[in-house]
Amino acid sequence: MATGIIAFAAGLLGISPDVVKVIATLIAIAVALGSAWGGYAYIKHRGAEEVRAQIQKENADAMVKGIDAGRSFDDCVTAGGVYDFRRQRCAGVAPGTR
Numbered sequence: 001m002a003t004g005i006i007a008f009a010a011g012l013l014g015i016s017p018d019v020v021k022v023i024a025t026l027i028a029i030a031v032a033l034g035s036a037w038g039g040y041a042y043i044k045h046r047g048a049e050e051v052r053a054q055i056q057k058e059n060a061d062a063m064v065k066g067i068d069a070g071r072s073f074d075d076c077v078t079a080g081g082v083y084d085f086r087r088q089r090c091a092g093v094a095p096g097t098r
Contacts, residue, residue, distance in 0.1 A: 006024065010017040069088060076083045076090035084091040 006017055006020050009024075010020045013020070072090065073083045079090070081090040083089075
């Protein structure tokens with residue numbers, strides 16, 4: 001089948017069948033390399049999108065935690081307590097007057 005196609009192409013173009021074989025081989029290599037490169041680029045971009053989505057989710061979670069921590073700090077101070085930053089909680093009423 002391939003031999004017939006090569007012979008037909010050689011006769012149609014008026015060149016040697018060996019030249020047509022070389023050209024066909026180069027075209028096949030180019031198609032294979034293009035497919036491999038396309039697959040690589042697809043996988044690379046897909047992975048990058050997954051990482052980007054994960055980072056955005058982590059950033060959103062950190063913002064919510066920061067807002068909640070700010071509120072609990074404010075609530076602690078409003079109630080007359082001392083906020084323990086190391087433990088991230090209200091340590092209770094401050095001794096003495098401020």
